[in-house]
Amino acid sequence: MDRERRAAAREAEAAARSSYGKLVAILASRTRDIAAAEDALADAFAAALTQWPRDGIPANPIGWLMTVARRSIGRAAGRRRTAEAAESVLRMLDDERDEAKPDSFGDDRLALMFVCAHPAIDGEAQAPLMLQTVLGLDAERIAASFLVSGATMGQRxxxxxxxxxxxxxxxxxxxxxxxxARIGAVLSAIYAAYGTAWEDVTGADGKLRDLATEAIWLARLLRQLLPDDPEVMGLLSLMLHCQARSAARRSATGAFVPLDVQDMTLWSRSMIAEAEAHLRSAARKAAPGRFQTEAAIQSLHAHQRMTGERFTGPLVRLYDTLARFAPTTGVLVARAVAHAENGNPAAALVQLDQIPDAARYQPFWAARARVSWLSGNEEAAWASARTAAGLSNDAGVRAFLLAGGFRGRVR
Amino acid sequence: MHYMLLFNEKAEELGKRTDSVKAEAYWGGWTAYMQAMAQSGVMVSGNALQPPDVSTTIRVENGLRHVVDGPFADTKEILGGYVILDVTDLDAALEWAARAPCVSAGSVEIRPVLASPAG
Known part of the structure; x- marks a missing residue:
């Protein structure tokens, strides 16, 4: 009996993990009421946990959850007053009757992702909304990853x-x-979820490590739902390249380890291989874009280390391309460093000076330290490094900068 | 769903209504737009409004009527008119809103109409 109960609990959990977003998408697509769909699903999962151990696991667990959740929405709508809400629920229940087989529902998760990243939705809410509705992450956990309070995230x-x-x-x-444009918004939301994890370079926060994995999961899902879009391939490739190096980005004592001195045996070769495969598929579409370019940059960085060759020229060209697709402060800063590494620190300094509103942007000062160093202005390099350290909220990065990490590999 | 499209125009744009040179193009654009909505069957109702210099605002405080000349607040954009549309969703409303003559010389706000409670 106990074993039966555990099996039922496992089955309910597995159904929850693999089908949460699917169920939310189907339940909410008529009524547009995501909150009601989530409440109904919570009821259905609770019912599964009490009934499955007693009556056995149903033949089609997802179909069972769907039916129970739909009834729950129907009951809730019956208590509601507005004719419009009742009408859409009636249509949904009609759909249920029309379905020949209980497992015949399609995958509405793509539509759900487009809803989450709709331009009419507050930009700050898009990535969290996608993580919650497609993957079922709770608001507390999402809040911790986005560095806001649980109450704030809940309200958002x-x-x-x-x-x-x-x-x-x-x-x-x-x-x-x-x-x-709409796919671009979905990709940006997924990347925002990943970027939040990536900024946590310490990797010490388990929640954030998970979030990186979840963001990659979303990109894989999108890759499956939009199999021909090269930018989707580009985003997945980019995130896999970054993720492949995650174990090497910190020393055992938590010190920041820049790319050029990372222990490559800690890199995930399988992730790099997969990232390269997605990038090649994207290239065959001959429609370059922001994320493909970013992935190509990460690919070149990896190859630079693996082959010992320097690809500073191609990197400059890629950063110039990226700056045309996405002239964000971060991209413009990185582009200047690429120019400096390619033997043109004077031009890089001019580029840095032209970036507006970067005075409190930590990477700007870290870049300035490196570029000043390459241009031979040691004093300016140390001063910029101190400013960058003062703006950093990461002890490892701070120590790296104050120890003169901007000088590169000291031979 | 019913949506109200609120057409906000800049003062300069509104001034074209009485400008001997620009009035024809101004009204031509709006007439064509309103007709297109009416012909496609999405328009429930709608009107252009007279400019705010003929507007009057009233407020009652402690039983006293305060009537003032002009709109409640001075803003850069002026409500020049509105329509109520019956369309399936926000994207359909946005598509109509994007065609409004004032969308590049002002803005259009889209508000869902609150559904009346069932009797």
Whole structure:
């Protein structure tokens, strides 16, 4: 009996993990009410945990959860007053009757992802909303990753879901004309979720390590749902390249280890190989974009280390391309460093001076330290490194800068 | 769903209504736009509004009526008109809003109409 109960609990958990987003997407697509879909799913999972150990695991666990959740939404709607809400629920229940087989529902997760990254949704809420609705992560955990309080994140998510329901944002795949921009928004949201984890260079925070994995999971899902989009391949490749090096980015004592001195035996060769394969598939589409370019840059960095060759010229060209696709402060700073590494520190300093509003941006000062060093201005390099250290919230990075890490490998 | 599109125009844009040179193009654009919505069957109702210099604002405080000349607040954009549309979702409303003549000389706000409670 105990073993039966554990098996049922495992089955419910497995169904939850693999199908949460699918179920939310289907349940909310008619009513546009994500919060109600989540509540109903929570009821269904709770029912599964009590009934499955007693009655056995149903033949189609996901179909079972779906049916129970739909009934729960129906009951909740019955208590609601507005005719409009009741009408959409009735349509949904009609759909249920029309379905020949209980496991025949399609995958609405792509539509759900487009809803989460709709331009009418607050930009700050898009990535968290996707993590919560597609993957089922709870608000507390998402809040910790995005460095805001649980209450703030909770409010942000509630507000976004209310907007989707009350402003009538459709669960639909955008028209071809609009699709590239909308896919771009989905990719940016996934990258924001990953970037949050990546900034935690210490890797000490288990929650953030998980978030990187979750973001990659989302990109893999998108790769599956939009198999022909080269930018989707590019994003997945980029994240895999970064993730492949995660174990090498810190020493045993937590010190920051820059790319050029990382222990390559700690790199994940399988992830690098997969990243390269996605990048090659993307290249065959001959439609370059921001994420493909970023992935190509990471690929070159990896090859530089693995072959011992210097690819500073190609890197400059890639950074110039990237700056055209996405002229963000971060990209412009990185581009200047690439120019300096390619033997042109004077031009790099001019580029840095032209970046607006970078005075409190930590990477700007770290870059300035490196570029000043390469241009032979040692005093300016140390001064910039001290400013960068003062702006860093990471002890390992601070120590690296104050010890003159900007000088590169000291031979 | 019903949405209200609020057409906000800059003062300069609103001034074209009475500008002997620009009025024809101004009204031509709006008439074509309103007709397109009416013909496609999405328009529930809608009107252009007279400019805020003929507007009057009233407020009642402690039983006293305070009537003032002009709109409540001075803003850079002026509500020049509105329509109520019946469309399936926000994207459809956005598509219509993006065609409004004032969308590049002002802005269009899209508000879902609050559904009345079922009787």
């Amino acid at each position: 998510l509630v507000r976004a879901k209310r907007k989707i329901r009350d402003a009538g944002i459709a669960f639909a795949i955008p028209d071809p004309g609009e699709a590239p």
